[in-house]
Amino acid sequence: MLYIKCPYCGLRAQKEFSYGGDATVKRPNINEEVSSEDWDNFVYMRKSPRGKHIELWQHIAGCRQWIKVQRDTATHEIFQTAKVTEEIR
Amino acid sequence: MSQPFRLNKVGLINRNKKISFTFNGKKLFGYEGDTIASALIANGIHLVGRSFKYHRPRGFFGAGVEEPNAKLQVEFNGHSEPNVNATEMELVEGLSATSQNCWPSVNFDIGAINNFLKMFFPAGFYYKTFMWPKSFWYKIYEPFIRKAAGLGVASIEKDKERYEHKFEYCDLLVTGSGPSGLASAYAAAKNGAKVILAEDKPRFGGTLLTDDVSIDNLSGKDWAEKIITELKSMPNVTVKNRSQVFGYYDHNMLVMFERVSDHLEKKSKFTPRQRLWYIRAKETILSTGSIERPIVFGNNDTPGIFLSAAAKEYMKVYGVLVGKKPLIFTNNDSAYETALEFKKNNVEPIILDTREEHSSELIDEAKSKGIDIRFSHGVIVANGYKKVKSAKIGKLNKDKNSFEKIETVDCDCICVSGFWTPSVHLASQSGNKLKYEEKIDAFIPDKKKQHETSVGAANGSFTLEESLKHGFENGSNLSAKIKETKTEISIPNVNEKKYGAHDKFWCMPLPKNENPKRFVDFQNDVSVSDIEIALREGYRSIEHVKRYTTLGMATDQGRTSNLNGLQLVSNIENKIVPEVGHTTFRPPFTPITIGTIVGREVGMEYMPTRKTPMHEWHEKNNAVFVDAGAWKRPRYYKQGNETLFEASKREAKNVRENVGICDVTTLGKIDIKGPDAAEFLNRVYTNAWMKLPVGKARYGLMLREDGIVMDDGTTTRISENHYHMTTTTAQAANVLSHLEYYLQIVWPELNVNVVSTTEQWAGAAIAGPKSRDMLSKLYPDLEVSNEALPFMGYKEAEFFGVPSRIFRISFSGELAYEINIKSDHGLFMWEKMMEVGKEFGNQPYGTEALSTLRIEMGHVAGPELDGRTIPSDVSLNGLVSKKKDFIGKNSLGREAFNVESRQKIVGLIPIDRKSSIPEGSHIVQDQNAKLPNPKLGHVSSSCWSVENNNPFSLAIMKDGKNMIGKKFFAVSPLKNKSIEVEVISSHYVDPEGKRVRS
Incomplete structure (x- = not known):
């Protein structure tokens, strides 16, 4: 079970969180034209890297904040966590 | 009631307390502090089970977790448990143990015929044999194999015991209380760190209990006791015996299995039987020690053959002799300690040492005590079927591939030592890639991936001095980093015997013209020839060899067999062991009960139950509940002998004709x-x-x-x-x-x-043509006309003095309202509604009627969405x-979403207007078409339309509304039904939606 440092609550067990996918995906702006290629990339295309991955988690059984976690998908090592408004490196 | 193999005065058992138990129906006794194994051996009983594949007689081999054979069915404290390790289970009054995997009895086992047919049971036997004919698999082979397979019998009774989970955090977790573990825990505790020390056995001290050593002029045992006593008195230390750390998971989380009360005769109702600890440790010391490995020889699985350290432990801890005419077969010095212990107890052992004649402190001592030592000797084959009676021994030639001077010596036990294998299971689970240490022919931890440090024998240090030093240093340094203080501790003086070098010898050659089985893995019945076959058949990767032969699998996880198996593969492949590599060690290190994994999450505690504030009323009024996630919702309110179908029809009809109320709090x-x-x-x-x-x-x-x-x-x-x-x-x-x-x-x-x-509001829907009349009675001061409170209108008003919210919304398709009131007043609201609604024919309705109402209206819900x-x-x-x-929005333009033939919602009615259409049925053109029959859609929701008094279903179907008027078949292979249906509009009742606006 992972040990995730919520930027608001501190180190908490994985069972308090739910996973939310790639955090680097940016939704096209609302009310703006978007090409179907860009849209499809946003909706469907995700990288599945072995190694470092910046991803979203939500502290659902805690402060309910969505957070960013930089994790190694192979070893589960967590390098950094941040608020969603903050950048990871 | 004499115990022929019990020593006088020796051992750590409590001789003042006798414990009676039975084994295969026979009444026996032991002492408090005995395991089932030590008590049976004291009574001269060695034959305890039959082997997995060949049903060969098997006895005890070890004295703890390493035991591969002695798994018993044990009944105690009112429950029956299979595969209990006899060398770990402590004796409790009234315990009853029976042998497994034998029929009709362990003494006469019909399955043993497999042993005489063993040439027909090579590696991969099942894979090869039951391939043909294919149709035989389900009816003949599989049931037969199933019957023959497995060991004990799981109880089908409900487990009445209590199991608990516990979450714990600490600075340092120490796994094992041998010398290095004690030293680590002690040093860390002195630095003020929060320490958990876990010991698998009932007694702390590990090898200190059995080794002839002294520390600071105290015997090993006394020093261990002193340290443990001090640790127990420290508030920052938790000391746990009978606790096995069995798994090492991500981010330094370790899981520990504590046997809380299996050894107790009486316990309180709230004492759990076992407890699972989730421990998040900042640092972990792995002081798990080492396990002696056997030397492989002919019929080396005969009862009466022990690991030499186990024989010593039986003497020193339990005061039990494993035999009175022992042969000690070794390639190293440690077995000499066993020999000396026998000698001390007036038993004359013979030592067979595979090494050439040489000298060391222990050899000299054995010689001086007059022990018969035969260098360059080994056991070729053990004789005896249910118990070893003698052994054919021989002098090894220089290359150690053949022998001379073969003779038979009488013996009643053989104590074997092939040197020591560090227990690296936890380190390996943590992600540590192990490295091969040539000096000890075994793997030790290498570069760490997590915060773990192996010390002592687990790290390949086999001297007490080194183990203590590493323990103190690592315990001190690791905790000093966390606590940022360091208390200096002087490392105690140690007195121990110096061991000479061991012999890299692990398997005796076969005698000429004889072919006895030489077992590598006792638990899985894997012999040298099985591994040879696997390699001959082309299996190269050690992971494949493992799966093909079952070497190192199951509960045993290769504790005694792993390295000998690797040696064999490397010898045949002409590689060195590190090139062969090792198989993956998996948690749990030792078996744990399912009850412990489940913990308190059973029955009603499996998940939370959410009840609405009106639940009590529903219960009193014969509601039959249905689970909606964690919620309990009334499915229908049963009147008399009504069925679900009858009740839901009545409730739905009443909504269409009068008025009904439904709990919508969820x-x-x-x-x-x-x-x-x-x-x-x-x-x-x-x-x-x-x-x-x-x-x-x-x-x-x-x-x-x-x-x-x-x-x-x-x-x-x-x-x-x-x-x-x-x-x-x-x-x-x-x-x-x-x-x-x-x-x-x-x-x-x-x-x-x-x-x-959600939890703050209780909600009730009032639905039906008379709902406005009822509402006006509930809110006498409120204007509720269609003009004042139109469809989709909202008002706030007091409900008999309590603030409430009124929404004019409808799921049933009838004129309807939903009232929300603070949860505390939910029951009050509901009871008032029942009281006031009487004159309008109000009845409560459940989810089944609710579904009926929405389906015939064509309102979509979960099955459509x-x-x-x-x-x-x-x-x-x-x-x-x-x-x-x-x-x-941008996705709605996708091509596939806009093709004309896309599956869309329609309504279906059976042609005969009688047959209900099972949900999940497939819609096909021709019910008799050859498979695969092209599927045009599926039935998503079905009901009995109370409006039209015939079945009606919603379906998601190709071409949607274009199909209206056409006939198809709804087939359900699951229910074995095929119903001819006609496609109609999904809005079966009030398609214009007049009622909700009335």
Whole structure:
């Protein structure tokens, strides 16, 4: 079970969180034209890297904040966590 | 009642307390502190089981977790448990143990015929044999194999015991209380660190209990006792015996299995039987010690053959002799200690040492005590079937591939030592890639991936001096880093015997013209020849050899067999062991009970039960409940002998004709506040929200970004910047997370707050043509006319003095209202409604009637919004705004979403107007077509239409409304039904929606 440092609550067990996918995906702006290629990339295309991955988690059984976690998908090592408004490196 | 193999005065058992137990029906006794194994051996009993494949007689081999054979079915404290390790299970009064995997008895086992047919049971036997004919598998082979396989019998009784889970955090977790573990724990404790020390056995001290050593002029045992006593007195230290740390998981989380009360005769009702500890440790010391490995020889599985250290432990801890005429067969010095212990107890051992004649402290001592030592000797084959009677021994030639001077010596036990294997299981589980240490022919931990440090024998240090030094140093340094203080501790003086070098010898050659089985893995019955066959057949990877032969699998995890197996493969392959590599060690290190894994999460505690404030009333009024997630909802209210079908029909009919009330508390409710709330809703829902006036509700549809419908519900504008959103019961949590996602990540500039208020409001729907009359009685001071409170209107008013919210919304398709009141008053509201509604023929209705009402109205719900449908699939494209952008809008233009033949919602009625159509049925053109029969759609929801008094279903079907009027078959292979159906509109009742507006 992972040990995730919520930027608001501190180190908490994985069972308090739910996973939310790639955090680097940016939704096209609302009310703006978007090409179907860009849209499809946003909706469907995700990288599945072995190694470092910046991803979203939500502290659902805690402060309910969505957070960013930089994790190694192979070893589960967590390098950094941040608020969603903050950048990871 | 004499115990022929019990020594006088020796051992750590409590001779003042006798414990009686039975083994295979025979009454026996032992002492407090005995294991089942030590008590049986004291009684001269060695034959305890039959082997897995060949049903060969098997006895004890070890004295602890390393035991591969002695797994018993044990009944105690009123329950029966299979595969209990006899060398670990402590004796309790009244315990009854029986042998497994034998029939009719362990003494005469019919399955042993496999042993004489063993040439027909080579490696991969099952893979090769039961391939043909194919049809035999299910009816003949599989049931037979199933019957023959497995060991004990799991109880089918409900487990009445209590199991617990515990979460714990510490600075340092020490796994094992041998010398290095004690030293580590002690040094860390002195630095003020929070320490947990876990010991698998009942007694602390590990090898200190059995080795002839002294520390600071105290015997090993006394020193261990002194340290443990001090640790127990320290507030920052938790000391746990009977506790096995069995798994090493991510981020330094270790899991420990504590046997809390299996050894107790009496315990309180609330004492758990066993406890699972989840321990998050900042640092972990792995002081798990080492396990002696056997030397392989002919019939080396005969009862009476022991690991030499186990024989010593039986003498020193339990005061039990494993035999009175021992042969000690070794390639190293440690077995000499066993020999000396026998000698001390007036038993004359013979030592067979594979090494050439040489000298060392221990050899010299054995010589001086007059022990018969035969160098360059080994056991070729053990004789005896159910117990070893003699052994054929021989002198090894220089190359150690043949022998001379073969003779037979009488013996009643053989104690074997092939040197020591560090227990690296936890280190390996933590991600540590092990390295091969040539000096000890075994793997030790290498570079660490997590915060673990192996010390002592687990790290390949086999001297006490080194183990203590490493223990103190690592315990001190690791805790000093955490606590930022360091207390100096002087490392104690040690007195131990110096061991000479061991012999890299692990397997005796076969005698000429004889072919006895030489077992590598006792538990899985894997012999040298099995591994040879696997390699001959082309298996090269050690992982493949493992799976093909079952070497190192199951509960044993290769504890005694792993390295000998690797040696064999490397010898045949002409590689060195590190090139062969090792197989993966998996948790749990030792078996743990299912009860412990489950903990308290059984029965009603399996998951939380959510009850509405009206639950008590429902119960009193014969509600039959259905699970909706964690919620309990009334499915129907049973009157007399009514069936579900009859009751739901009655309830639904009453709504259509009079009025009914339904508990809708479980609907998800989200309070939305903020100046940008309207803009937010406008982006979240597919329809327009900017112009919704205060005091009005609107039905809304929410999509995922891929265009699929996520949820639907009504949202009401309570005041300028305040909205009340409802979601379906099932999607409540997901919708809240979804909203939070967009507010926190995508549009943080929107000034909006969302919070779940599901638990804060109790809700009741009042539905039916008489609902307005009933409402006016409930709110005598309120104007409730169609003009004052129109469809989708909203009002706040006092419900008999309690503030409440009235929404004119409808799921049933009838004129209907939903009243929300603070949860505390939910029951009051419900009872008042029942009282006031009497004159209008009001009846409560459950989810089954609710479904009927919505299905015949063509209102979609979960079965239609199944994660595959877009708005136009379910006739909701009218709710999709063309003017504005919203979540998922860009996906709706996808080509596949816009093809004419796309599956869309329709209604179905059976041609005979009688046969109910099973949900999940497939719609096909020709019911007799050859398989695979092309599927045109599926039946999503079915009901008995109370309006038209015949079955009606909703279906998602190719070409949708274009199919109306055509006939098809709805086939359900599951229910073995095929029903001819006609396609009609999905709006079966009141298609214009007049009633809701009446």
